[in-house]
Structures are given as structure tokens and as C-alpha cells.
Amino acid sequence: MPGNPKKHPLHKRFEWNNTKAAHEYRLAQARQMIRVLVEYIPIDNESKEVRVFVSLKSDRTQEGGGYRTTTQVMSAATTRKQLLQDALDEMRYFEQKYAYLTELAKLWAASRQLRALYR
16 A cells, blocks of 8 residues: 555554454454354254354344354244344345345235234
């Protein structure tokens, strides 16, 4: 980078405290591992690939956030309902993000119909 790197517009967006940066990097590594870790569990007489951990929206609003095992969440009616609501919210966001893709119009209609069932 020519000139003074500290004057570059992106410079202030980096964490320059190495202790804080290392901690944040480890958290990012943990999140990445949690996102890709899967197990195979029986669903409808088939072995299906399922993420081992999920993060409910309600967990992310608390100090420190957190993850729960998918089997734990799915085995309790209240947390299963929360996971379903989180999934429906993500579907809404996905639709808003890509609403201009008319090729997905049937998907958007099905998504709205499904969300209406669980209001």
C-alpha cells in the first residue's frame, strides 16, 4: 500500500490490539466449526445430515450468546417452536433479499403461505 497505511480508509476498521484480535479470531474459528459440524440422525426412516449445533435467536440476544445441540432443541416443544420461527424469519429475509428474481416467484408464494400457517 503506497503512502501512510494509517491513512488508508480501511485502517480504522481493523482491531489493532493483538489480544482483542486474537480473541475475536478464536471466536470466528469456533463459529465456523460449529456451522459445518454435522451428524447423521434418523428422520422419517432415513439417515439425514443435520447440523450438530444451532443458535436460537433468543440465545443470541443474551450476553455471550450461545449454541445448543440440535437434538436438545428438537426434543423440547418450546425450543423446537423457536427454531421453526427463526427459520421462517430467515425465509422472510431471504425473500426480501432476492425478491427481484422472478424465477423464484413460486418459492416466495410457498414461503408466504407457510409463514401464514405459523403466525
